[in-house]
Ligand SMILES: Nc1nc2c(c(=O)[nH]1)N[C@H]1C(S)=C(S)[C@@H](COP(=O)(O)OP(=O)(O)OC[C@H]3O[C@@H](n4cnc5c(=O)[nH]c(N)nc54)[C@H](O)[C@@H]3O)O[C@H]1N2
Ligand SMILES: Nc1nc2c(c(=O)[nH]1)N[C@H]1C(S)=C(S)[C@@H](COP(=O)(O)OP(=O)(O)OC[C@H]3O[C@@H](n4cnc5c(=O)[nH]c(N)nc54)[C@H](O)[C@@H]3O)O[C@H]1N2
């Protein structure tokens with residue numbers, strides 16, 4: 169049998185001495201502030217720590233490089249969370265990776281190190297190359313590096329043999345320039361981290377509401393009567409969202425959490441920015457907590473919608489006005505009749521089996537919905553990374569539309585984005601499938617005909633490299649090899665390339681899993697000052713609620729040899745397209761001198777950015793128009809669209825559980841900062857798997873047993889993640905939770921969400937096998 173086993177021993181950290189304490193019943197407060205300062209000081213000096221922390225999320229300062237949660241209208245002096253402080257000081261670290269470091273360590277040796285170790289080595293300082301057949305990276309001059317890229321790209325049989333991956337930390341200016349270059353070169357191969365993240369949200373919202381983004385602002389969250397937080401762990405991943413939910417509660421609103429784990433931040437929150445929050449008991453956030461079976465959310469919302477339709481029938485039959493918003497449906501929506509017919513299909517038996525909830529819990533949710541004049545649904549990876557993530561989100565749109573909870577104050581859809589500029593990168597055209605009108609505008613602005621055939625997304629990109637159809641991989645930010653599913657397949661795919669290029673701030677696995685030739689192009693991070701020929705530059709980002717604002721680095725750059733992302737992209741473009749007579753005449757070097765020129769092009773191409781250079785002078789920037797809130801739906805029918813969604817949930821064969829791969833409190837995506845997951849009571853270990861004690865017993869194991877996690881998939885390949893310790897945890901029955909990226913080896917490449925093609929990182933069928941005792 170073919171076996172995939174990520175047994176790279178270096179991935180098991182030496183500090184693996186698990187200690188388990190009871191999960192926390194609250195998030196933040198004094199320990200959070202202390203932890204942030206401790207991590208910052210462990211990375212860098214008190215002066216650099218103070219500089220970064222004072223500038224974070226302040227007008228004129230550095231946008232937090234963490235998540236995409238928006239800044240409130242009146243920024244507090246300490247407008248950051250524990251994790252934001254960790255993210256920025258992980259970048260501001262004083263540690264450096266030098267040419268001597270690369271001379272000391274072979275690539276093979278580095279490949280044996282853990283993700284944590286690689287990151288701890290510090291900031292990259294100069295461009296490096298691995299030449300064909302070499303065992304080590306060696307220094308390379310910038311000009312030679314760009315020539316090499318240009319030669320390699322121009323030597324391809326077709327531009328489609330290259331792909332350019334973008335991670336959501338990239339700023340707007342660099343993203344826009346990159347996609348201009350890539351399309352002028354001749355391909356739409358622009359996969360991004362969104363493909364693995366909120367793609368299901370974009371697919372579902374684009375189809376139903378005509379916009380791939382959320383429709384609410386912070387004020388709406390404060391005003392809402394009811395906020396549902398579904399498949400999201402804000403205490404760790406969007407900590408300042410808890411301040412917003414605290415405000416909702418203070419104003420009399422209710423919060424209901426739907427999750428497979430009882431997450432601490434959703435239970436109770438101590439606001440570190442309020443004196444009473446730091447020491448007091450904190451605010452109880454969730455009024456109700458629905459501990460749902462993994463992948464049961466579609467069934468939950470289908471059942472809720474059926475109960476709303478029945479409540480409407482009952483009200484009408486009794487001569488009442490009904491409970492649906494008939495005005496909204498008649499004025500703005502289409503497809504209601506077909507939806508209503510299909511919505512009644514679900515039975516209680518199915519709903520209870522799929523959700524693992526009680527009938528009383530679901531009925532109580534419906535009562536709360538009926539009592540609320542305005543409802544918001546927030547969600548993240550707990551919904552998007554499932555096979556039926558798109559229909560689940562479509563069903564949430566149905567749910568909101570039924571009572572007119574779209575496009576009015578205190579109501580709407582709120583997909584909570586991950587990376588600080590992941591939404592902006594999409595707005596700037598980083599997508600393998602940008603629509604024609606957008607491409608028309610781009611082509612007109614720069615005088616070329618952009619390619620029209622769709623490019624590859626992340627999953628298709630791995631297939632293309634695996635099958636030899638793509639030969640050059642360029643990663644701008646991020647850590648593709650660890651972010652993607654099916655680690656062994658993805659690693660082999662990258663090793664199959666003739667050239668791999670990484671534009672990065674810090675060392676990671678994508679620098680050790682490489683093609684025949686490999687380049688590391690080190691770049692400025694958010695916190696670094698960016699001075700070019702025309703003076704100091706700033707760049708811009710867009711948050712989860714479509715607010716666009718500037719971010720300016722404050723620290724001296726990590727090394728004198730670094731180039732900004734804009735500079736790297738403009739030089740890559742010049743080296744590739746400069747020598748070609750068929751290329752459009754674009755003055756690439758000009759953009760490096762003055763980023764304002766890029767913003768002028770953005771203003772001409774991207775809707776909502778008119779007068780960009782003027783409007784960005786506002787200290788808080790500006791918010792992009794959201795047509796949904798003016799009753800405009802840019803869907804195929806011009807109306808908000810009800811959809812019929814076939815009921816699906818993940819059925820588990822006997823002896824199996826549904827594994828989700830998620831984030832600990834001490835990591836930024838593929839990069840662990842430390843071995844703790846404080847709110848969940850996990851200390852000094854990452855190779856753990858959290859399972860309900862009744863499931864552990866039923867499977868014949870005991871708390872603390874060491875097991876291999878084995879995933880099953882129809883291709884018959886055995887995927888195995890060795891040596892995880894079982895931790896008895898109050899998780900929902902039938903579920904298992906372990907950290908990413910260690911468990912990515914278990915997610916089959918072909919196991920993707922319907923329509924969005926997102927890897928099903930939250931829905932992998934697994935069984936446990938007692939781990940072999942390692943040889944002494
Ligand atoms: N500190 C920190 N912050 C981050 C990140 C980070 O790595 N570290 N990453 C950023 C990025 S890129 C992103 S996309 C976001 C991710 O933010 P989240 O989506 O909050 O991140 P995950 O850790 O993947 O957590 C998924 C949540 O969904 C729940 N869940 C899993 N399966 C189901 C299900 O079937 N149904 C329901 N209802 N719930 C389920 C899990 O228990 C967990 O609470 O965070 C961003 N912020
Ligand atoms: N199993 C599983 N897999 C998942 C997920 C999951 O929940 N489970 N989540 C998915 C999600 S939501 C996402 S968004 C992806 C994340 O995937 P990525 O965005 O690709 O990964 P990151 O870990 O954020 O990338 C970290 C690296 O980015 C580089 N970097 C940091 N800042 C900068 C910068 O300013 N400029 C440049 N050029 N480089 C920088 C550093 O070198 C660092 O090592 O992973 C996905 N994969």
Ligand code: SF4
Pocket residue numbers: 232233234235236237247248249250251252253255405406407408409
């Ligand atoms: S909530 Fe997100 S954006 Fe805000 S400080 Fe924390 S990590 Fe940064």
Ligand SMILES: [Mo]
Pocket residue numbers: 361364365366585586587
């Ligand atoms: Mo993400």
